[in-house]
Amino acid sequence: MAIYVDNVKIKWQGREWCHLVADSLEELHGFARTLGLKRSWFQASASYPHYDVTIEVRQKALYLGAHQGCRRTIISCAKAMKAEQIALLHKPAPQQLSLFFENNAYDKS
Structure with missing residues (x-):
């Protein structure tokens, strides 16, 4: 895994x-936290998921191990993260939650 x-x-x-x-969204967000970037700065709706960083932050990222x-x-990387982002949006509810909704004990009708 790597950051670029x-x-x-x-x-x-x-x-x-x-x-x-980055190679994954999790890795990207983790590294962004290390750089002091806010999660709200993440460009999720852009043509590809990324963070915009200034030249100064770029230098810090490189110092901390990011690759040019x-x-x-x-x-x-952008295509892979976009696919990951789409997969996460379409991920089915966890089994326990779907069981709760199917067998809702509170439904007395």
Whole structure:
């Protein structure tokens, strides 16, 4: 498993920004916490799941073990995380909950 950060340097609000991705959503969120990023900053609805980070945060990420990601790597991780995100959204309710709803003891009708 690995964390990747690109070097696209998108200019926005007077700063330069990059993308932080990983091999899995769990790993991405864990590393983002380590960097001090808020979970609400996660770009879940973007074309691919990622965190936007400034050049300064990019440097910190690299120092903490993130890899410089080329376009191919970033896209590959992004596709995998998007598929993971979709699978999580369509994951069935846990067995215990579905049993509760099927055999609701509170339903006296």
